[in-house]
Amino acid sequence: MKYSLNKVLVIGLGLIGGSFAKALKKRHLVDEVSGYDLNSAECELGLQLGVIDKQVTSLLDAVAEADLVMLAVPVKAMEQLLEAIAPALRPDTLVTDAGSTKMNIIAAAQRVFPTIPATFVPGHPIAGAEKSGVTAANADLFVRHKVILTPVPETDPLAVSLVAELWQSLGAEVLQMEPHRHDEVLAATSHLPHLLAFSLVDTLAHEEEKKDIFRYAAGGFRDFTRIAASDPVMWHDICQANRDALLDQIDQFTMGLSRLRQAIDTEDSQTLLGIFTRARIAREYFSTLLTGTAYELSSTPPSVETPNLGVDKPGE
Known part of the structure; x- marks a missing residue:
């Protein structure tokens, strides 16, 4: 056709x-x-x-x-x-x-x-x-x-x-x-971070000293919670549409957060340093992907043949 x-x-x-x-x-x-x-x-x-x-x-x-x-x-x-x-x-x-x-x-x-x-x-x-x-x-x-x-x-x-x-x-x-893999990946890389931002801001907004908390918030707080300003209706729908994959990611994150809490509670320096070091290395690797080949435009995406069907490409 x-x-x-x-x-x-x-x-x-x-x-x-x-x-x-x-x-x-x-x-x-x-x-x-x-x-x-x-x-x-x-x-x-x-x-x-x-x-x-x-x-x-x-x-x-x-x-x-x-x-x-x-x-x-x-x-x-x-x-x-x-x-x-x-x-x-x-x-x-x-x-x-x-x-x-x-x-x-x-x-x-x-x-x-x-x-x-x-x-x-x-x-x-x-x-x-x-x-x-x-x-x-x-x-x-x-x-x-x-x-x-x-x-x-x-x-x-x-x-x-x-x-x-x-x-x-x-x-x-x-x-x-x-499609199924897409929903799994996006639950981890997009949907969960948005929910964490919403949850953090909502939790802190209930604090009695919330004005001071928000007034003196540092750049890290502002950067992380920026996405909590996103459309509530859209994210309500996403939570329902990707329920199973998102619940799996929340469970994984909850277990990780529990390990971190326990390490802080027991003053387990080795576990704390291990979590922070692994996270730093992973984040540096992610940054490399963002600035390297992961965001370099390819002329033809993997598994997609793109014959010229009359749509001009940039620069043509």
Whole structure:
């Protein structure tokens, strides 16, 4: 099957959806970028700010005209959205998403469609900020950030290649991963840190001397808890959508924290130094990955062939 990318519809004009639309427009990668959001004010603002070319009034009509539909809504809203757009999807319309959990979205697609469309390419851009809304849209948000695609067996490899190439054209590094493994990895590297930040700030906010605690907080506290300013509804949904993997990570962290507490309580210097030294070495290794090959853009992501299908790449 042949695909085109003349018209793109972005459903959900928050930080990720708005940034995706704005990035497409900035790089002139498609002919038209339409936007739809349940909050019509966000669409109107997106149009005024030049984030989108066109504000959608009829969702089904827009879906029927689109060559690619980006679903950038909270993960718990995905199934209802898929049900709504399913009747209008053409056989050659690419459908991808920006959800940070994948197994629940794939399960939703299995419930909505008799057979998952070959054009369905689940994805997750690992980029973001504590800001939200279309006013936070950043055309360079995905530059030198990873995007993970988690195609299912029914997905057409050519559809995967085209979506991968589009993300690469926005400056991202594209990788493929099994959906279940994606949810496990993200539970550890993204979801758990966010929950720890939320929990720490919430705990300290109940302290009687909370004003002094926050007033004299050092840079480390500010850096770590910055992500606690993220959208509560979005993280509520993520906790429910990735429940099992997240509980496993919380249990692992709780055991580690218990060992640390015991070492402090018993003045076990050897254990304390061991924990801190191992953590420092691991963090230095992680820093090397961040500044080295892990964030160097590759022309072709592993296991993804990206033929030139009419999408311009940066510099071309």
